[in-house]
Amino acid sequence: MVTTTTAPEEARPSAPGKPRRRRPSRLPRSKLPYLLLLPAILLELLVHVIPMVVGVWMSVLELTQFQIRDWSEAPFAGLDNYRATLDVNGPVGRELLHSFWVTVLYTTFSVGLSWLFGLFAGVFLQRPFPGRSLLRTLFLTPYALPVYAAVITWTFIYQRDTGLLNELLTVTGLTDERPFWLIGGNSFWALLVVSVWKSWPFAFLCIMAGLQNVPTEMYEAAAIDGAGFWRRLKDVTLPMLRPVNQVLVLVLFLWTFNDFNTPFVLFGGSAPEQADLISIHIYRSSFITWNFGQGSAMSVALLLFLLLVTAVYLLVTNRRREHA
Protein backbone atom coordinates (compact mmCIF):
# COMPACT_ATOMS: atom_id res chain seq x y z
CA MET A 1 0.00 0.00 0.00
CA VAL A 2 1.26 3.41 -0.86
CA THR A 3 -0.24 5.67 1.71
CA THR A 4 2.68 7.86 2.59
CA THR A 5 4.01 9.95 -0.21
CA THR A 6 7.12 10.88 1.63
CA ALA A 7 10.29 9.47 2.96
CA PRO A 8 10.70 8.51 6.60
CA GLU A 9 13.10 10.90 8.23
CA GLU A 10 15.44 8.37 9.70
CA ALA A 11 16.08 6.49 6.47
CA ARG A 12 18.77 8.61 4.89
CA PRO A 13 20.16 7.10 1.74
CA SER A 14 23.71 7.94 2.67
CA ALA A 15 23.55 6.73 6.25
CA PRO A 16 26.36 4.19 6.38
CA GLY A 17 25.81 0.80 7.95
CA LYS A 18 22.10 1.42 8.19
CA PRO A 19 20.32 -0.93 5.88
CA ARG A 20 17.20 0.56 4.44
CA ARG A 21 14.39 -1.26 6.09
CA ARG A 22 11.53 0.69 4.62
CA ARG A 23 10.58 0.61 1.01
CA PRO A 24 11.99 3.47 -0.98
CA SER A 25 9.61 6.33 -1.40
CA ARG A 26 8.46 7.42 -4.80
CA LEU A 27 10.04 10.82 -4.56
CA PRO A 28 13.74 11.02 -3.82
CA ARG A 29 14.06 11.69 -0.16
CA SER A 30 17.46 13.36 -0.44
CA LYS A 31 18.00 17.01 0.19
CA LEU A 32 15.44 18.12 -2.33
CA PRO A 33 12.92 19.56 0.14
CA TYR A 34 15.62 21.73 1.67
CA LEU A 35 16.71 22.89 -1.75
CA LEU A 36 13.12 23.81 -2.53
CA LEU A 37 12.83 25.78 0.67
CA LEU A 38 16.18 27.50 0.33
CA PRO A 39 15.04 30.69 -1.46
CA ALA A 40 12.21 31.19 1.01
CA ILE A 41 14.52 30.60 3.95
CA LEU A 42 17.22 32.95 2.66
CA LEU A 43 14.77 35.77 2.09
CA GLU A 44 13.06 35.29 5.43
CA LEU A 45 16.50 35.38 7.00
CA LEU A 46 17.47 38.59 5.24
CA VAL A 47 14.27 40.53 5.80
CA HIS A 48 12.87 39.09 9.00
CA VAL A 49 15.20 37.01 11.09
CA ILE A 50 18.47 38.93 10.78
CA PRO A 51 16.82 42.34 11.22
CA MET A 52 15.09 40.98 14.28
CA VAL A 53 18.38 39.86 15.79
CA VAL A 54 19.95 43.16 14.78
CA GLY A 55 16.99 44.93 16.33
CA VAL A 56 17.54 43.21 19.64
CA TRP A 57 21.23 44.10 19.41
CA MET A 58 20.42 47.71 18.60
CA SER A 59 18.17 47.93 21.62
CA VAL A 60 21.15 47.58 23.94
CA LEU A 61 23.21 50.22 22.12
CA GLU A 62 23.32 53.94 22.48
CA LEU A 63 22.40 54.55 18.89
CA THR A 64 21.53 58.12 17.99
CA GLN A 65 22.14 60.25 14.91
CA PHE A 66 25.80 60.59 15.85
CA GLN A 67 26.50 56.89 15.46
CA ILE A 68 24.21 56.20 12.54
CA ARG A 69 26.93 56.37 9.87
CA ASP A 70 29.05 53.79 11.56
CA TRP A 71 26.94 52.05 14.08
CA SER A 72 29.56 49.47 14.98
CA GLU A 73 31.06 52.34 16.96
CA ALA A 74 27.92 52.86 19.02
CA PRO A 75 28.61 52.49 22.72
CA PHE A 76 27.03 49.62 24.62
CA ALA A 77 24.20 50.88 26.74
CA GLY A 78 23.09 47.69 28.45
CA LEU A 79 19.50 47.92 29.57
CA ASP A 80 19.45 51.71 29.67
CA ASN A 81 17.12 51.98 26.70
CA TYR A 82 14.71 49.53 28.29
CA ARG A 83 14.90 51.37 31.56
CA ALA A 84 14.01 54.65 29.90
CA THR A 85 11.31 52.99 27.79
CA LEU A 86 9.57 51.12 30.57
CA ASP A 87 9.98 53.69 33.34
CA VAL A 88 6.43 54.99 33.54
CA ASN A 89 7.52 57.93 35.68
CA GLY A 90 9.92 59.26 33.05
CA PRO A 91 8.66 61.23 30.05
CA VAL A 92 9.52 58.53 27.48
CA GLY A 93 7.91 55.71 29.43
CA ARG A 94 4.84 57.73 30.29
CA GLU A 95 4.13 58.55 26.67
CA LEU A 96 4.73 54.97 25.61
CA LEU A 97 2.35 53.69 28.27
CA HIS A 98 -0.26 56.19 27.13
CA SER A 99 0.03 55.04 23.55
CA PHE A 100 -0.06 51.41 24.72
CA TRP A 101 -3.46 51.98 26.38
CA VAL A 102 -4.76 53.84 23.35
CA THR A 103 -3.73 50.86 21.23
CA VAL A 104 -5.35 48.35 23.61
CA LEU A 105 -8.63 50.25 23.49
CA TYR A 106 -8.42 50.68 19.73
CA THR A 107 -7.67 47.01 19.15
CA THR A 108 -10.41 45.77 21.47
CA PHE A 109 -13.11 47.87 19.81
CA SER A 110 -11.87 47.32 16.30
CA VAL A 111 -11.51 43.54 16.54
CA GLY A 112 -14.79 43.15 18.41
CA LEU A 113 -16.81 45.23 15.97
CA SER A 114 -15.12 43.79 12.88
CA TRP A 115 -15.84 40.28 14.06
CA LEU A 116 -19.49 41.09 14.88
CA PHE A 117 -20.07 42.79 11.53
CA GLY A 118 -18.40 39.91 9.72
CA LEU A 119 -20.44 37.34 11.61
CA PHE A 120 -23.80 38.98 10.96
CA ALA A 121 -23.03 39.69 7.32
CA GLY A 122 -21.91 36.07 6.92
CA VAL A 123 -24.98 34.63 8.65
CA PHE A 124 -27.45 36.85 6.83
CA LEU A 125 -25.90 36.05 3.47
CA GLN A 126 -26.12 32.30 3.98
CA ARG A 127 -29.61 32.10 2.59
CA PRO A 128 -29.96 32.80 -1.15
CA PHE A 129 -31.89 35.92 -2.12
CA PRO A 130 -31.78 38.26 -5.11
CA GLY A 131 -28.69 40.46 -4.98
CA ARG A 132 -26.80 38.24 -2.60
CA SER A 133 -23.67 37.83 -4.68
CA LEU A 134 -23.69 41.55 -5.46
CA LEU A 135 -23.72 42.35 -1.74
CA ARG A 136 -20.95 39.85 -1.09
CA THR A 137 -18.80 41.49 -3.76
CA LEU A 138 -19.56 44.94 -2.39
CA PHE A 139 -18.68 43.95 1.17
CA LEU A 140 -15.31 42.61 0.05
CA THR A 141 -14.39 45.79 -1.81
CA PRO A 142 -12.88 47.67 1.18
CA TYR A 143 -10.53 44.73 1.74
CA ALA A 144 -9.33 44.89 -1.84
CA LEU A 145 -8.80 48.65 -1.95
CA PRO A 146 -5.22 49.79 -1.37
CA VAL A 147 -5.05 51.03 2.21
CA TYR A 148 -3.84 54.51 1.36
CA ALA A 149 -6.52 55.11 -1.26
CA ALA A 150 -9.25 54.06 1.16
CA VAL A 151 -7.89 55.91 4.16
CA ILE A 152 -7.22 59.14 2.25
CA THR A 153 -10.88 59.10 1.22
CA TRP A 154 -11.79 58.95 4.89
CA THR A 155 -9.46 61.88 5.53
CA PHE A 156 -11.54 63.83 3.04
CA ILE A 157 -14.80 62.72 4.69
CA TYR A 158 -13.51 63.94 8.04
CA GLN A 159 -12.39 67.39 6.83
CA ARG A 160 -13.91 70.04 9.05
CA ASP A 161 -15.04 72.47 6.35
CA THR A 162 -15.23 70.36 3.21
CA GLY A 163 -15.98 66.87 4.47
CA LEU A 164 -19.10 64.76 4.14
CA LEU A 165 -19.45 63.99 7.84
CA ASN A 166 -19.82 67.55 9.03
CA GLU A 167 -22.11 68.33 6.11
CA LEU A 168 -24.31 65.45 7.22
CA LEU A 169 -24.24 66.60 10.84
CA THR A 170 -25.15 70.20 10.08
CA VAL A 171 -27.82 69.37 7.51
CA THR A 172 -29.55 67.02 9.92
CA GLY A 173 -29.21 69.64 12.64
CA LEU A 174 -27.24 67.38 14.98
CA THR A 175 -24.61 70.06 15.54
CA ASP A 176 -24.43 73.77 14.86
CA GLU A 177 -20.71 73.97 15.13
CA ARG A 178 -18.54 71.91 12.84
CA PRO A 179 -16.39 69.70 15.07
CA PHE A 180 -12.81 68.72 14.26
CA TRP A 181 -12.44 65.01 13.58
CA LEU A 182 -8.75 64.63 12.92
CA ILE A 183 -7.45 66.44 15.98
CA GLY A 184 -8.47 66.22 19.61
CA GLY A 185 -10.65 63.65 21.32
CA ASN A 186 -12.72 62.86 18.22
CA SER A 187 -9.68 61.58 16.38
CA PHE A 188 -9.72 58.27 18.28
CA TRP A 189 -13.26 57.48 17.13
CA ALA A 190 -12.53 58.69 13.63
CA LEU A 191 -9.59 56.29 13.48
CA LEU A 192 -11.64 53.44 14.91
CA VAL A 193 -14.37 53.78 12.28
CA VAL A 194 -11.81 53.63 9.48
CA SER A 195 -10.20 50.61 11.07
CA VAL A 196 -13.48 48.73 11.32
CA TRP A 197 -14.43 49.71 7.79
CA LYS A 198 -11.20 48.25 6.53
CA SER A 199 -10.98 45.10 8.69
CA TRP A 200 -14.49 43.75 8.87
CA PRO A 201 -14.51 42.52 5.26
CA PHE A 202 -11.63 40.21 6.13
CA ALA A 203 -13.61 38.82 9.07
CA PHE A 204 -16.56 38.43 6.71
CA LEU A 205 -14.40 36.61 4.15
CA CYS A 206 -13.09 34.13 6.73
CA ILE A 207 -16.48 33.56 8.36
CA MET A 208 -18.06 33.07 4.97
CA ALA A 209 -15.42 30.45 4.17
CA GLY A 210 -16.06 28.80 7.54
CA LEU A 211 -19.83 28.77 7.08
CA GLN A 212 -19.47 26.80 3.86
CA ASN A 213 -18.42 23.84 5.98
CA VAL A 214 -21.62 23.87 8.03
CA PRO A 215 -24.02 21.29 6.62
CA THR A 216 -27.51 22.72 6.08
CA GLU A 217 -28.97 19.59 7.69
CA MET A 218 -27.68 20.85 11.01
CA TYR A 219 -29.80 23.98 10.71
CA GLU A 220 -32.78 21.97 9.59
CA ALA A 221 -32.41 19.62 12.53
CA ALA A 222 -32.13 22.58 14.89
CA ALA A 223 -35.19 24.20 13.32
CA ILE A 224 -37.20 21.01 13.74
CA ASP A 225 -36.21 21.08 17.40
CA GLY A 226 -37.79 24.51 17.52
CA ALA A 227 -34.57 26.50 17.78
CA GLY A 228 -35.00 30.15 16.84
CA PHE A 229 -32.44 32.45 15.25
CA TRP A 230 -30.36 33.05 18.37
CA ARG A 231 -30.42 29.41 19.44
CA ARG A 232 -29.25 28.32 15.99
CA LEU A 233 -26.53 30.94 16.10
CA LYS A 234 -25.39 29.87 19.55
CA ASP A 235 -25.75 26.09 19.19
CA VAL A 236 -24.90 25.48 15.54
CA THR A 237 -23.13 28.39 13.88
CA LEU A 238 -20.73 29.51 16.58
CA PRO A 239 -19.49 26.03 17.56
CA MET A 240 -18.96 25.18 13.90
CA LEU A 241 -17.04 28.42 13.40
CA ARG A 242 -14.79 27.88 16.37
CA PRO A 243 -11.66 26.81 14.43
CA VAL A 244 -12.06 29.74 12.04
CA ASN A 245 -12.68 32.18 14.88
CA GLN A 246 -9.64 31.01 16.77
CA VAL A 247 -7.33 32.00 13.93
CA LEU A 248 -9.37 34.98 12.76
CA VAL A 249 -9.48 36.78 16.10
CA LEU A 250 -5.77 36.24 16.63
CA VAL A 251 -4.86 37.53 13.19
CA LEU A 252 -7.16 40.55 13.52
CA PHE A 253 -5.70 41.29 16.93
CA LEU A 254 -2.10 41.20 15.69
CA TRP A 255 -2.83 43.25 12.57
CA THR A 256 -4.78 45.87 14.46
CA PHE A 257 -2.34 46.12 17.32
CA ASN A 258 0.52 46.64 14.86
CA ASP A 259 -1.52 48.93 12.64
CA PHE A 260 0.56 51.71 11.23
CA ASN A 261 -0.95 52.49 7.85
CA THR A 262 -4.34 53.72 9.01
CA PRO A 263 -3.19 56.46 11.39
CA PHE A 264 -0.20 57.35 9.21
CA VAL A 265 -2.33 58.08 6.17
CA LEU A 266 -5.39 59.36 8.03
CA PHE A 267 -3.50 61.98 10.02
CA GLY A 268 -0.86 62.62 7.38
CA GLY A 269 2.33 61.28 8.92
CA SER A 270 1.74 61.89 12.59
CA ALA A 271 -1.07 61.19 15.01
CA PRO A 272 -2.81 63.31 17.63
CA GLU A 273 -2.17 62.27 21.20
CA GLN A 274 -5.60 60.69 21.58
CA ALA A 275 -5.01 58.39 18.62
CA ASP A 276 -1.30 57.80 19.04
CA LEU A 277 -1.10 54.09 18.24
CA ILE A 278 2.00 52.29 19.38
CA SER A 279 3.47 51.61 15.91
CA ILE A 280 3.28 55.23 14.94
CA HIS A 281 4.58 56.26 18.33
CA ILE A 282 7.67 54.08 17.91
CA TYR A 283 8.11 55.24 14.33
CA ARG A 284 8.00 58.87 15.32
CA SER A 285 10.20 58.54 18.36
CA SER A 286 12.77 56.72 16.19
CA PHE A 287 12.79 58.80 13.05
CA ILE A 288 12.01 62.20 14.51
CA THR A 289 14.54 62.03 17.33
CA TRP A 290 16.86 59.60 15.49
CA ASN A 291 17.17 57.63 18.71
CA PHE A 292 17.25 54.19 17.12
CA GLY A 293 18.43 52.41 20.25
CA GLN A 294 15.43 53.51 22.19
CA GLY A 295 13.10 52.85 19.26
CA SER A 296 14.42 49.30 19.05
CA ALA A 297 13.93 48.77 22.76
CA MET A 298 10.31 49.83 22.37
CA SER A 299 9.84 47.47 19.40
CA VAL A 300 11.34 44.54 21.29
CA ALA A 301 9.12 45.27 24.28
CA LEU A 302 6.12 45.36 21.94
CA LEU A 303 7.13 42.06 20.36
CA LEU A 304 7.51 40.38 23.75
CA PHE A 305 4.08 41.61 24.74
CA LEU A 306 2.53 40.25 21.53
CA LEU A 307 4.29 36.91 21.96
CA LEU A 308 2.98 36.63 25.49
CA VAL A 309 -0.59 37.46 24.49
CA THR A 310 -0.44 35.02 21.58
CA ALA A 311 0.92 32.21 23.74
CA VAL A 312 -1.73 32.71 26.42
CA TYR A 313 -4.46 33.01 23.79
CA LEU A 314 -3.44 29.78 22.04
CA LEU A 315 -3.16 27.93 25.36
CA VAL A 316 -6.59 29.04 26.52
CA THR A 317 -8.40 28.50 23.23
CA ASN A 318 -6.78 25.12 22.61
CA ARG A 319 -7.71 23.94 26.06
CA ARG A 320 -11.27 25.11 25.61
CA ARG A 321 -11.38 23.30 22.28
CA GLU A 322 -10.23 20.06 23.87
CA HIS A 323 -12.79 20.33 26.65
CA ALA A 324 -15.59 21.20 24.29
Add this chain to the structure above:
Amino acid sequence: MRETTAERWSRRVVLTLLTLFTVTPLYVMITSSLKPLRDVQGAFTWLPSRPTFQAFVDMWSTVPLGRYLVNSLLVSSVAALISVAIAVFAAFAVSRYRFRGRQVFSVTVLSTQMFPGILFLLPLFLIYVNLGNATGIALYASRTGLIITYLTFSLPFSIWMLVGYFDSIPRGLDEAAQVDGAGPMRTLFQVILPTAVPGVVAVTVYAFMTAWGEVLFASVMTDENSRTLAVGLQGYATQYNVYWNQVMAASLVVSVPVVAGFLMLQRYFVAGLTAGAVK
Protein backbone atom coordinates in the same frame (compact mmCIF):
# COMPACT_ATOMS: atom_id res chain seq x y z
CA MET B 1 -36.53 26.00 6.65
CA ARG B 2 -38.74 29.09 6.76
CA GLU B 3 -37.46 32.52 7.62
CA THR B 4 -39.61 34.28 10.21
CA THR B 5 -40.75 37.85 9.64
CA ALA B 6 -38.56 39.16 12.44
CA GLU B 7 -35.57 37.41 10.91
CA ARG B 8 -36.29 38.77 7.47
CA TRP B 9 -36.52 42.32 8.76
CA SER B 10 -33.43 42.12 10.88
CA ARG B 11 -31.58 40.72 7.89
CA ARG B 12 -32.74 43.64 5.76
CA VAL B 13 -31.88 46.24 8.39
CA VAL B 14 -28.43 44.81 9.14
CA LEU B 15 -27.50 44.36 5.50
CA THR B 16 -28.75 47.84 4.61
CA LEU B 17 -26.69 49.46 7.36
CA LEU B 18 -23.59 47.53 6.37
CA THR B 19 -24.14 48.48 2.74
CA LEU B 20 -24.41 52.18 3.60
CA PHE B 21 -21.29 51.97 5.74
CA THR B 22 -19.34 50.24 2.98
CA VAL B 23 -20.60 52.39 0.13
CA THR B 24 -20.18 55.87 1.64
CA PRO B 25 -16.42 56.27 1.04
CA LEU B 26 -16.71 54.65 -2.38
CA TYR B 27 -19.44 57.11 -3.26
CA VAL B 28 -17.34 60.03 -2.02
CA MET B 29 -14.35 58.81 -3.99
CA ILE B 30 -16.21 58.41 -7.27
CA THR B 31 -18.36 61.55 -7.16
CA SER B 32 -15.57 63.80 -5.90
CA SER B 33 -13.24 62.68 -8.65
CA LEU B 34 -15.74 64.10 -11.13
CA LYS B 35 -15.97 67.49 -9.42
CA PRO B 36 -14.33 70.70 -10.53
CA LEU B 37 -11.86 72.10 -8.01
CA ARG B 38 -14.16 74.73 -6.53
CA ASP B 39 -16.71 72.03 -5.58
CA VAL B 40 -14.24 70.45 -3.17
CA GLN B 41 -13.07 73.74 -1.71
CA GLY B 42 -16.37 74.70 -0.10
CA ALA B 43 -18.89 72.69 1.89
CA PHE B 44 -19.33 69.10 0.74
CA THR B 45 -21.74 68.59 -2.11
CA TRP B 46 -23.41 65.28 -2.84
CA LEU B 47 -23.09 65.64 -6.58
CA PRO B 48 -20.69 67.54 -8.82
CA SER B 49 -22.10 70.89 -9.85
CA ARG B 50 -20.81 70.13 -13.34
CA PRO B 51 -19.33 66.65 -13.85
CA THR B 52 -15.88 66.86 -15.41
CA PHE B 53 -12.91 64.64 -16.06
CA GLN B 54 -10.56 67.57 -15.51
CA ALA B 55 -9.21 66.04 -12.27
CA PHE B 56 -8.18 62.90 -14.14
CA VAL B 57 -6.18 65.10 -16.50
CA ASP B 58 -4.68 67.45 -13.93
CA MET B 59 -3.62 64.76 -11.46
CA TRP B 60 -0.67 63.73 -13.63
CA SER B 61 0.97 67.14 -13.48
CA THR B 62 0.24 68.20 -9.89
CA VAL B 63 2.51 65.40 -8.67
CA PRO B 64 4.65 63.06 -10.81
CA LEU B 65 1.91 60.45 -10.58
CA GLY B 66 3.13 58.68 -13.70
CA ARG B 67 6.50 57.96 -12.13
CA TYR B 68 4.89 56.75 -8.89
CA LEU B 69 2.58 54.54 -10.89
CA VAL B 70 5.43 53.01 -12.90
CA ASN B 71 7.40 52.44 -9.68
CA SER B 72 4.45 50.80 -7.98
CA LEU B 73 3.67 48.66 -11.00
CA LEU B 74 7.28 47.55 -11.37
CA VAL B 75 7.88 46.87 -7.69
CA SER B 76 4.56 45.10 -7.14
CA SER B 77 4.62 42.87 -10.20
CA VAL B 78 8.25 41.80 -9.85
CA ALA B 79 7.75 41.18 -6.11
CA ALA B 80 4.57 39.22 -6.78
CA LEU B 81 6.09 37.02 -9.48
CA ILE B 82 9.24 36.17 -7.51
CA SER B 83 7.25 35.65 -4.35
CA VAL B 84 4.88 33.22 -6.02
CA ALA B 85 7.68 31.28 -7.68
CA ILE B 86 9.43 30.87 -4.32
CA ALA B 87 6.18 30.04 -2.57
CA VAL B 88 5.35 27.34 -5.12
CA PHE B 89 8.61 25.48 -4.46
CA ALA B 90 8.33 25.89 -0.70
CA ALA B 91 4.70 24.78 -0.65
CA PHE B 92 5.54 21.78 -2.80
CA ALA B 93 8.22 20.73 -0.32
CA VAL B 94 5.93 21.20 2.69
CA SER B 95 2.97 19.50 1.06
CA ARG B 96 4.70 16.50 -0.51
CA TYR B 97 7.65 15.70 1.75
CA ARG B 98 8.13 14.82 5.38
CA PHE B 99 11.50 16.16 6.44
CA ARG B 100 13.23 17.26 9.55
CA GLY B 101 12.38 20.87 10.35
CA ARG B 102 9.15 20.88 8.33
CA GLN B 103 7.08 21.91 11.32
CA VAL B 104 9.66 24.44 12.47
CA PHE B 105 9.71 26.01 9.03
CA SER B 106 5.94 26.35 8.81
CA VAL B 107 5.62 27.82 12.27
CA THR B 108 8.54 30.23 11.90
CA VAL B 109 7.42 31.53 8.54
CA LEU B 110 3.86 32.07 9.67
CA SER B 111 4.90 33.70 12.91
CA THR B 112 6.87 36.38 11.08
CA GLN B 113 3.44 37.62 10.10
CA MET B 114 2.71 38.61 13.67
CA PHE B 115 5.85 40.62 14.26
CA PRO B 116 5.38 44.36 14.25
CA GLY B 117 6.69 45.81 10.99
CA ILE B 118 8.26 48.62 12.94
CA LEU B 119 10.60 46.07 14.55
CA PHE B 120 12.17 45.18 11.18
CA LEU B 121 11.98 48.64 9.78
CA LEU B 122 14.78 50.24 11.78
CA PRO B 123 17.31 47.40 11.45
CA LEU B 124 16.42 46.71 7.84
CA PHE B 125 16.87 50.39 7.08
CA LEU B 126 20.34 50.30 8.63
CA ILE B 127 21.23 46.98 7.01
CA TYR B 128 20.27 48.27 3.58
CA VAL B 129 22.20 51.50 4.12
CA ASN B 130 25.31 49.71 5.34
CA LEU B 131 25.10 46.88 2.81
CA GLY B 132 24.83 49.53 0.14
CA ASN B 133 27.86 51.39 1.43
CA ALA B 134 29.87 48.18 1.64
CA THR B 135 28.96 46.55 -1.67
CA GLY B 136 27.82 49.37 -3.87
CA ILE B 137 24.49 47.67 -4.54
CA ALA B 138 21.82 50.25 -3.88
CA LEU B 139 19.23 48.68 -1.62
CA TYR B 140 18.14 51.68 0.39
CA ALA B 141 16.00 54.12 -1.58
CA SER B 142 15.90 51.76 -4.54
CA ARG B 143 13.27 49.67 -6.16
CA THR B 144 15.42 46.55 -5.71
CA GLY B 145 15.37 46.94 -1.95
CA LEU B 146 11.65 47.50 -1.99
CA ILE B 147 11.08 44.41 -4.15
CA ILE B 148 13.12 42.21 -1.82
CA THR B 149 11.27 43.56 1.19
CA TYR B 150 7.79 43.23 -0.25
CA LEU B 151 8.17 39.76 -1.63
CA THR B 152 8.89 38.41 1.83
CA PHE B 153 5.75 40.09 3.17
CA SER B 154 3.47 38.02 1.02
CA LEU B 155 5.57 34.87 1.22
CA PRO B 156 4.23 33.37 4.47
CA PHE B 157 0.57 33.62 3.57
CA SER B 158 1.24 32.54 -0.01
CA ILE B 159 3.04 29.41 1.16
CA TRP B 160 0.30 28.65 3.65
CA MET B 161 -2.45 29.02 1.07
CA LEU B 162 -0.60 27.01 -1.57
CA VAL B 163 0.10 24.18 0.89
CA GLY B 164 -3.65 24.03 1.45
CA TYR B 165 -4.23 23.89 -2.30
CA PHE B 166 -1.53 21.30 -2.97
CA ASP B 167 -2.74 19.12 -0.12
CA SER B 168 -6.17 18.98 -1.70
CA ILE B 169 -4.72 17.56 -4.93
CA PRO B 170 -4.95 13.77 -4.73
CA ARG B 171 -1.60 12.12 -4.44
CA GLY B 172 -2.79 9.47 -6.85
CA LEU B 173 -2.02 11.99 -9.58
CA ASP B 174 1.61 12.25 -8.42
CA GLU B 175 1.87 8.52 -8.35
CA ALA B 176 0.51 8.12 -11.83
CA ALA B 177 3.11 10.60 -13.07
CA GLN B 178 5.83 8.76 -11.24
CA VAL B 179 4.85 5.49 -12.79
CA ASP B 180 5.38 7.26 -16.09
CA GLY B 181 8.89 8.09 -14.92
CA ALA B 182 8.40 11.75 -13.99
CA GLY B 183 10.82 13.22 -11.48
CA PRO B 184 9.74 15.60 -8.73
CA MET B 185 10.10 18.71 -10.88
CA ARG B 186 8.09 17.27 -13.71
CA THR B 187 5.49 16.16 -11.21
CA LEU B 188 5.29 19.69 -9.86
CA PHE B 189 5.12 21.43 -13.22
CA GLN B 190 3.03 18.95 -15.18
CA VAL B 191 0.71 17.56 -12.55
CA ILE B 192 0.39 19.79 -9.52
CA LEU B 193 0.68 23.27 -10.97
CA PRO B 194 -1.86 22.82 -13.76
CA THR B 195 -4.36 21.54 -11.21
CA ALA B 196 -3.62 24.39 -8.80
CA VAL B 197 -3.84 27.23 -11.32
CA PRO B 198 -6.68 29.06 -9.51
CA GLY B 199 -4.73 28.90 -6.27
CA VAL B 200 -1.55 30.15 -7.88
CA VAL B 201 -3.39 33.01 -9.56
CA ALA B 202 -5.12 33.98 -6.31
CA VAL B 203 -1.80 33.98 -4.48
CA THR B 204 -0.21 36.11 -7.20
CA VAL B 205 -2.96 38.68 -6.89
CA TYR B 206 -2.61 38.60 -3.11
CA ALA B 207 1.15 39.20 -3.35
CA PHE B 208 0.59 42.03 -5.80
CA MET B 209 -2.02 43.63 -3.53
CA THR B 210 0.29 43.37 -0.54
CA ALA B 211 3.07 45.22 -2.31
CA TRP B 212 0.71 47.68 -3.97
CA GLY B 213 -0.80 48.77 -0.66
CA GLU B 214 2.24 48.85 1.64
CA VAL B 215 2.86 52.20 3.31
CA LEU B 216 5.28 51.90 6.23
CA PHE B 217 8.38 50.67 4.42
CA ALA B 218 7.59 52.75 1.36
CA SER B 219 7.61 55.88 3.47
CA VAL B 220 11.13 55.20 4.77
CA MET B 221 12.82 53.12 2.08
CA THR B 222 12.14 55.32 -0.94
CA ASP B 223 13.39 58.63 -2.27
CA GLU B 224 11.90 60.91 -4.90
CA ASN B 225 12.98 58.57 -7.71
CA SER B 226 11.81 55.29 -6.25
CA ARG B 227 8.69 56.64 -4.53
CA THR B 228 5.58 54.53 -4.90
CA LEU B 229 1.92 55.47 -4.95
CA ALA B 230 1.51 54.70 -1.25
CA VAL B 231 3.61 57.73 -0.38
CA GLY B 232 3.19 59.73 -3.56
CA LEU B 233 -0.56 60.12 -3.16
CA GLN B 234 0.00 62.30 -0.12
CA GLY B 235 1.73 64.85 -2.36
CA TYR B 236 -1.57 66.44 -3.41
CA ALA B 237 -1.73 68.23 -0.11
CA THR B 238 0.29 71.42 -0.30
CA GLN B 239 0.66 73.95 2.42
CA TYR B 240 -2.19 76.06 1.06
CA ASN B 241 -4.42 73.70 -0.74
CA VAL B 242 -5.49 70.10 -1.04
CA TYR B 243 -6.65 69.12 -4.49
CA TRP B 244 -9.25 66.73 -3.18
CA ASN B 245 -10.81 66.10 -6.56
CA GLN B 246 -7.42 65.03 -7.91
CA VAL B 247 -6.67 62.95 -4.81
CA MET B 248 -9.94 61.11 -5.30
CA ALA B 249 -9.34 60.69 -9.02
CA ALA B 250 -5.85 59.31 -8.40
CA SER B 251 -7.15 57.02 -5.63
CA LEU B 252 -9.77 55.70 -7.99
CA VAL B 253 -7.27 55.05 -10.76
CA VAL B 254 -4.86 53.18 -8.50
CA SER B 255 -7.66 51.16 -6.89
CA VAL B 256 -9.59 49.93 -9.89
CA PRO B 257 -7.05 47.36 -11.17
CA VAL B 258 -6.48 45.66 -7.82
CA VAL B 259 -10.13 45.74 -6.80
CA ALA B 260 -11.17 44.29 -10.14
CA GLY B 261 -8.51 41.58 -9.91
CA PHE B 262 -9.47 40.67 -6.38
CA LEU B 263 -13.20 40.63 -6.97
CA MET B 264 -12.85 38.47 -10.07
CA LEU B 265 -10.82 35.95 -8.08
CA GLN B 266 -12.68 36.20 -4.79
CA ARG B 267 -14.02 32.66 -4.83
CA TYR B 268 -10.50 31.27 -5.16
CA PHE B 269 -9.53 33.24 -2.07
CA VAL B 270 -12.44 31.74 -0.21
CA ALA B 271 -11.45 28.29 -1.47
CA GLY B 272 -7.85 28.87 -0.41
CA LEU B 273 -8.87 30.10 3.01
CA THR B 274 -11.17 27.14 3.47
CA ALA B 275 -8.42 24.75 2.47
CA GLY B 276 -6.07 26.39 4.95
CA ALA B 277 -8.58 26.75 7.74
CA VAL B 278 -9.82 23.19 7.91
CA LYS B 279 -6.36 21.89 8.69
